[in-house]
Each structure stands twice: as structure tokens, then as C-alpha cells.
Amino acid sequence: MENSMSLNSVGNARRFGLRDKLGYMLGNVANDFTFTFASVFLLVFYTKVLGISSALVGTMFVIARFLDAFTDITMGHIVDRAKTTKNGKFRPWLLRMCAPLAFSSFLMYQSSVASAPLWLRVLYMFVTYLIWGSVFYTSVNIPYGSMASVISPEADHRSSLSTARSVGSMLANLIVGVLVPLVIYTTDGNGNQIVRGSVFPYVAAVLSVLSLALYITCYYLTAERVAVPVKKRHEHLSLSETARSLITNRALIGIVLASVGVLAAQLLGQSINQYLFIDYFKDKSGVMIMTALGIIPGLLLAPIAVPVSRRFGKKEVGIFGCLCGATSSLLLYLIRTRSMWVYITVSFVGFLGFGIFNLIMWAFITDIIDDQEVKTGHRNDGTIYAVYSFARKVGQAIAGGLGGWALALIGFNETLAVQTERVANGIYTVSTLIPAILYLAVAVSLIFIYPLGKKQVEHNVQTLKRRRETKNG
Helix, strand or coil: CCCCCCCHHHHHHEEEEEEEEHHHHHHHHHHHHHHHHHHHHHHHHHHCCCCCCHHHHHHHHHHHHHHHHHHHHHHHHHHHHHECCCCCCHHHHHHHHHHHHHHHHHHCCCCCHCCCCHHHHHHHHHHHCCCCCCCHHHHHHHHHHHHHHHHHCCHCCHHHHHHHHHHHHHHHHHHHHHHHHHHEEEECCCCCCCEECCCCHHHHHHHHHHHHHHHHHHHHCCCCCCCCCCHHHHCCCCHHHHHHHHHCCCCHHHHEEEEEEEHHHHHHHHHHHHHHHHHCCCCCHHHHHHHHHHHHHHHHHHHHHHHHHHHHHHHHHHHHHHHHHHHHHHHHHHCCCCCCCHHHHHHHHHHHHHHHHHHHHCHHHHHHHHHHHHHHHHCCCHHHHHHHHHHHHHHHHHHHHHHHHHHHHCCCCCCCCCCCHHHHHHHHHHCCCCCHHHHHHHHHHHHHHCCCCHHHHHHHHHHHHCCCHHHCC
16 A cells, blocks of 8 residues: 555545635634633633732643643644544544533633632632643644645645634634723723623623634635545554654744744733733723734735745744834833823834734744655654644743733732732833843744745755655656
């Protein structure tokens, strides 16, 4: 038996087209309905609704990521070893696990727990968060992310899928970031912004139901075209052997470091902005405006993302974007403005530079999968994406940990509806200086560690095409 299958042997798939890009985009809208809601509002829910200290919440985020080191890699290995069915290798996991994921997200936001003893609130927080993030989100997100490498073998198609995925993320961020604050915040008699804890379960329920419907839509609109080579039992690498081969992969190490920094910077900004505009600028409209303006550049740049990445290279575009983000955040830190509109305008300039990197960042992982196959002869789509997914969760944990610990360090008091002026100024520092440092670190990682520039990516694509043509010929 040959160790490879023809490209159209997975269910005799139709030609790649708009349907696949739309389906893949909606899959990430589903992902980010729950992920963005958690990234932006979970810290607010834990501190201002359940009354749990920000330091303890930050510690929980870090503990959860240690658990993810095992669950993510294990899920990737399970997916890699799973048999390819007539419906594909990765798509079936969306149908199997989307309902448990949606329900576990809903469980995290039960405001009725606020009246329970502190020990029970803390236990509830740990259990529900770990079930959602470390188990069910992993079981859907890793197969979903791995799909991009088998929907098409063409580099431009994969870049267009990355763009579609990023647009999906923007749409989810727009909906969650703009509409949710209108519901969960209210204004007291003194003009202060107060959190309405009782509405969290209803918002979570709506987002969970929508994500469930969109995962199913993604399943039916997409198709797998690249058949993963069929291996005999003795040809499968063990989990430890796979791990050893990956830790020597310079490209993977580089993108892991970059992903940690990017996600930490972005999510820290999104999370702390909830406090910045409420406690520093004292205007909840800033949260919605900032969210919308953070998304507009990506939507405007989406049509040119593939041509630009083809012309200059994904690595090269990424470096430029990160330097834009670092410059914007550092400038805001230095000017320490009291004008909400100045803050938003400078941030928007940074978004313009960084927006195109966000559009193509998912295509980096398909380049790494190809690079690993060129060098070793093995495809480990699920496992490599699992490492990448874990890196992003580490970035999420760092954002949550830094945010929680920094709030505790500057004296944030979760029992107060209105914070002191000193705390408000500290929130401004956290929201600008830390992202500036993180964006700069990402640029350094891409420049000095990540090796897959434009020429190397093109070389790998052509090498794999020749190998498949030889095997199938």
C-alpha cells in the first residue's frame, strides 16, 4: 500500500472556493464568541461579580495553562492518529464536541454563585474554567485549526483561509466588544459605570447557542482535500518521539514565542481596557469605540492581505506590524493623555500597521507544518497545531496573569465600585507599557529566531508538490 493518497481522495472533494472560506470564517466566529467573551469579560465577572481577588484569578489562569500543556498536546496526538473518514480527518471533531463546548462556556457565567461562600465561589471558578478551556475548547479548536493544512495544498489558498479566519475573529470581537458592554454596564447617579452581574448568564447563553450553530455551519461548508498519508501502526511516532522532533524545530519555537507575545499583548489590552475606560476615562462608550476601531483596519486590509503577504512574505509583514504596535503603545505611555479621543486615535494608527499581520498569522502554522514534512518526511498537523494552540493559551494566561497581578499590585479593590485616582493612573500604565514591551519582543523573535521568510516558504511548497506528484504518478 502506498504511503500517500491522492489530493482528491478525501470524499472526492469539490474545488476550493468561496464556500470553504466562508465556512472557515464562521468556524472562527464560533470559536471567538466564547473565547473573546472569556478573554475580555471573564476577569471582570470574577472580580466585580463574584468578588474574587484579581491576584487569585491571575494565578488560576497560569495554573490552567500548565494543564493545557498536557491536554493540548494529547489532543493533537489523538487527532493525528485518528483515521481519515469519508468526511475527513479533522472536520468530524467539530460535530462531536461543539455542544459540550457551548454548554461549558455557559456554565462559567452563573452570577447566582455570587451569594455562595468564598471557598465555593473559588472552587466553581476553577472547575468550570478548566472544563471549558482545558478540555472542551481544546477538543474543538485543535481540529478546527488543523483543518487549514488539508483544505488546500496551495499557499495562496491557505493565506486566504488565514484571512478568512482573522475576519471571523474580527466579526466576533465586534459583536462581543461593542454589544456586550451595552448590556452588562449601567450608570449610577454619580455617572460611574457599574457592572450588572445578573445579565451574564443570559449573554453567555446567547453566545453559546450562536457558536453551536456556527460550528455546524462550518462543518457543512468546508471540505478536506489534502489526504494525510496513511501510516502503518509501526510508522506512528510516539508522543514523546513527536515532542522531541518538535522541540528542535526552530520555526515552531520562533512562532510559539511570537504567538505568546502577540496574544498576551492583544488580550491584555482588551481586558484592561474594560478597566481603563471605566475607571480612568470614566466613559463606557470608549470600550465599544475602541473595539470597533480595532477591527475596522483588519476589514479594510482583508482584500489585500494575500497579495501583500505574497509580495513581501508573511514573516516580513509580521515584523512591520509588531513594530507598529510597539510604537503606538509606547507613545501612549509617554504622553499619558487624559483625552479618550487622543488615546483611541493613537491606538488606531497602531491597529493599521498591525491589522494585516493579524490577517495572515494563522498561515504561519501551515508553513511550519510543511517545513516539518520537508525536513522529516512526517506530517504532524494536529500535534504541531496543538503546540501552537498551547502557545496561544500561554499568551492568554500571561495576559490574564499580568492583568490580575498588575491590578493587585497597583491596589485595585474589587469591593469598590469606583477606584481611587492612584489606581486609575496605574491602570493606564499597565494598558500601555506592558503591550509595548510585548510587541517589541514579538518583533525580535520573528527577526532572530523564526527562519521561514518568503523564499524558504516558496521552496517548501514546491518541494512538497514534487514529492506528491512523484508518489501519485
